[in-house]
Amino acid sequence: MKKYFKSVSDKIKLPVFFPDATRGVIKTLDTKDIESAKTPGILVNTYHLYRELGEEAIQNHHGIKGFMRWKGAVISDSGGFQVMTLAKTNHGGKVTDEGATFWQEGGEILLTPEKSIEFQMILRSDMVVVLDDFTQPQATYEQARESVERTVLWAKRSKETFSKLCQKKKIPEIKRPYILGVVHGGDYLDLRQECTQRLVEIGFDGLGYGGWPIMADGQFNYDVAKIIAQNAPNNYFLYGLGVGKPHEIVNCVKLGYSIFDCVLPTRDARHKRLYIYNANSIDDIDLNQKKFYSYYTPDKMIYRKKDVPISHACDCLLCQNYSRAYLAHLFKIKELTAMRLSTIHNLRFYSILMEKLQTDSFKKT
């Protein structure tokens, strides 16, 4: 199994969680805040940055890290999620073998596998992700089959573009970013297996669990996670794209997954949902407990007028400095600072989670 994720500046311990800095910013935070939450890496969105920022500003700053002044690792997703949510739905565009067309105010944008890789190389991410044809939730077998075929087709072209660009830019093997393939096939295990094998034939540094990991009954689909893990070479990264809740991450780590990203900690924070460990100190946290964490809603809880911290098992800006009463007040008056402090807290919750998972007892045997 992989032991580290290398970025230009550092080797990052695995497993690692990358929160979403979609447009080059984690909502309500500045880059120093991300550092203060001890977050080793972030995920940026190729489609949104391509559309809203363009190449000039990024190139003037020598990549997204310079633009954000971010010293940690960066993964750029491919825009595949937007293919599903924007181009495939609500008449927002169309998808052909050439690529995905998005109908925007002021014209249409064609995102091809080649363009996605090219822009990600301009972003100078540490890991680029191939454009994928996202299998819709509850897809029929035929629909899932079609998305697998197109995903594999696009993966080939992405890999070719990637190799050409690395040669053209004379990037030595050791300094190339990682390139990730994305496995599709919905809930059909045979399609997932086939997709995994065909992507491995093309050759990548890792594979992502693509599509919705949540089944119609609301349960996480661990069978798909397993079939990908079983068919991936041992030296591949396994990446739970968009995963997930803390206990889902714990379970996926046990299956060999080591990279995760998810909007949950940041989005939940902005909606007054804070994660707290059921423990009295960071040392006391026990991920083997059945219910090792809880949600905390600032204005609904007792002690909301008291001078006590949100959590004793946290060392974030919020928990080290402010009281439950102050946070409840900030949310009550709809002050943005409440969202920022809560976001930093939830990110620190996730970075503590990953630190705990880096101990040997949770590694896949």
Place this chain on the structure above:
Amino acid sequence: MKKYFKSVSDKIKLPVFFPDATRGVIKTLDTKDIESAKTPGILVNTYHLYRELGEEAIQNHHGIKGFMRWKGAVISDSGGFQVMTLAKTNHGGKVTDEGATFWQEGGEILLTPEKSIEFQMILRSDMVVVLDDFTQPQATYEQARESVERTVLWAKRSKETFSKLCQKKKIPEIKRPYILGVVHGGDYLDLRQECTQRLVEIGFDGLGYGGWPIMADGQFNYDVAKIIAQNAPNNYFLYGLGVGKPHEIVNCVKLGYSIFDCVLPTRDARHKRLYIYNANSIDDIDLNQKKFYSYYTPDKMIYRKKDVPISHACDCLLCQNYSRAYLAHLFKIKELTAMRLSTIHNLRFYSILMEKLQTDSFKKT
């Protein structure tokens, strides 16, 4: 002239600017951000905290400083501005000699001079301000006369309440907060003079320039500032309430004023107006220049795609870390971080202004 403003923890150099932390928070900032802008003190609002927070949470934290975790100085205004803007206008309440009644959702609130002082003592401010009857802009002579009479009446009762509370709580003379009287009388210099003299008879630690300092023609009324200064004892603080633009502060300091508060730097920041010195470094700033500062609007200016700082004459979080292009991007995507970084920048602009004004050349001779 006063040389320092003492707070519980520190002696603060004069002149000093107190930005508005109306509800116990400077909008978009946390308390550590205020420190990082090298802001020595803040102004909180008695009326808003009384209405929205009540006494319990404040008492649980031993005052507003504990609640905010703020180590600097605090001035609490009296609620006088709200008497004018909320109680006197739009049928929002009424004002009698007893106090100001505010008609709120869920009932009415009566704010008396006594209650205002009592709550400010619970807040444990370093300077309490007496409740004043704000003279309306463009008031007739009779209206201005009435507001002076009520302001003096309320000032007497405030001072009595203050003295009683200090005795009851056994606060030794040296540990008592400052108490500030507020001068009214509109643009009528004889009323301003009379009000000043009658407040001095009651006895305060300083006097505030109350009411609107801006005349109908948009000019700052320095004549009123002068008449108050001329009639105040030499050991009084002179406080420009709600003052002001950078050059207005410079002019008032020359007249002997040493305390200021204003919403401008914080409100302007949230509306994309940043203050920058016309200088290449902090050392180069020259307040004697005719136009020593400019406004900077992030998304309208040249260099908005460039990797250059907002200002070379600033050492704030924004200018030390991020580029014009990044700030323009954050504003373009309506990201709250843009407002926070700009607020910190504008506060640092004001704290640099005050540091420059603390040099001898600007002291009143």
